[in-house]
Amino acid sequence: MRKLSPTLWMTAGFMYIFMYAPIVVVIIFSFNDARYGGPWQGFTLDWYRHLLDNENKILAAKNTLELAAISTAISTVLGTLLGYGLRRYRFPGKKVFAFLMYIPVVIPDIVMAVSLALFFQLLRRNVGPFIASIFDFDPFQMGMSTMVISHVTFQIPFVAIVVRSRLSGLDPAIEEAAHDLGAGTWQTLRHVTLPLIFPGILAGAILAFTLSLDDFVVSFFTTGPGATTLPILIYTSVKRGITPDINALATIIVLASIVGTVAATLLQRNPKEGAK
């Protein structure tokens, strides 16, 4: 039944070209020795050197990584717990919530972005000063903290979904055996379940990290002065007219996501397949 006809080969080849043309062109142009883009002028590494000299870009890179790291740490913990709870335990209204959890997966990001921008403004006015009076820090002052909150919000469901699907691929007999051998809930979780779903948690974390690195729209609306991220920087540069060092920057980000994707794919293989 399954045969690869030449037509299918050609069509698939064309699709791959269509998907990779934008990625490849950015990488090629990052080595192009031309001030204002345009045709190929020769190979250069100048644009990468430029990046290292540019303090704004280094700072933006630092912000981006910091934001991704902090939000991933929070969302991995909350998302893993959520995925575990949703898979294992029942509570009234669970179906409704399991449905609502898909909202961030499909919602247009601009809707989420503006609703958070609005909400933060209300909180900043009326709750922020109160918190600031206790902790000496107002988390709703637009900037890093509001971006972290926003990123965690869209990351949690993704982590939870990945962890839950990893759990559902697990043979219940393993945990039953642990209980039969006298392990308590906590012991089973700590020594049996967690090690088994760990690749899933890691895959969820990588996914969350990548989502945070990629995000432009939500960051753009929830950031404040002094907290620029790389995607925001790229957007503003593109709006002003592309400069070649943006291509170099984009190439680095693209390569990072390729490495992340490959790592996540390897981790997410089924436990049975993985044990070769």
Next chain:
Amino acid sequence: MEGLIVIAGLIAVVVLATVILSRHAQRGARAVERVRPRGEIEFGERLTARDHVIRSAITSGPGIAWVTFFLLIPLLVMGVMGFVTNNALKEYQATGSLEAFKAKEVKGVTTSAFTLDNYKRFFGYGRLGFNPLYPKILWRSFKLALGTTICCILCAFPLAFFIAAMPAKYKGLALTLAVIPFWTNLLIRTYAWQLLLAPDSLITKAMNLIGVGDPGSPLYPSAGAVFVGMVSAYLPFLILPLYTAVEKIDWSIAEAASDLGADGKRVFWYAVLPQVMPGLAAGITLVFIPAMGQYVVPDLLGGAKMDMLGNAIQRQFGASLNWPMGSAIAFLSMGAVMIALWIYARTAAKRGAEALL
């Protein structure tokens, strides 16, 4: 002072919700306990319904609370904000006092801080009769999202079958190659089309040969560029769920159909397509809904003439500084999302979206 009132209000809402929910939960738990007094054994543990609720609160609780507070409540606040007049919101932004939302009396005329105008404007009610601005934007977004979805389906089908038919040795590679664009920054993939459609690129020159565009000028901003950018942005979102469904096809059904005399077309329609429907439905949801609100692609590849819902929202929150109007547009888009998602949840298996991740 107002801050305290708001906090008190928020706390009251949370406490009330907790009380109602826990009552509801306890009643449910008791009902379950009556049927299965000692609970069932799951994963080697015997848990009563009460244990389930308590353990849910410990594990799912924090995540649910976070998503409720920072996703669901902001969306509701946005919906309410759509009913506020821009003047009232601006006064609030300036003073930070909730007094701004009270009705005001100026020269004997009482003006309320709340209005239906924003929502009405979205559907075309203007001060001077019918104003098609927003209905037009809505229609344009709908057309673009629909066209993108259809084109993505047409492109994704052959690719999904191709990957599924690859020999096991190369399947992983073919799949990973399809996944990588999915995780590559959409902003980068979009602005890359500016490079691909620049005046001296191969694509532009080839298009000029067949009479599209003016030689020496880029192919963007244009409707075509937006469309190509959109398909390129969303194609990976359709390939993945569709591939997962194709991989699970039971080919013996298709063989049986063809043994019973069905021709190729009928085999596809009646024996293959129904089997990939869950994946296809998941893919359509993941493309159509976000595409309706896409803002970066029309912004970078289309001009002002290609304004979509996303750009309209952005403009209200940016240059136009009419947050209530922006809220109304965003909330209505959100409502469309919910309805579509609900239909999806009812008609298609949830598996498709899970398989994607």
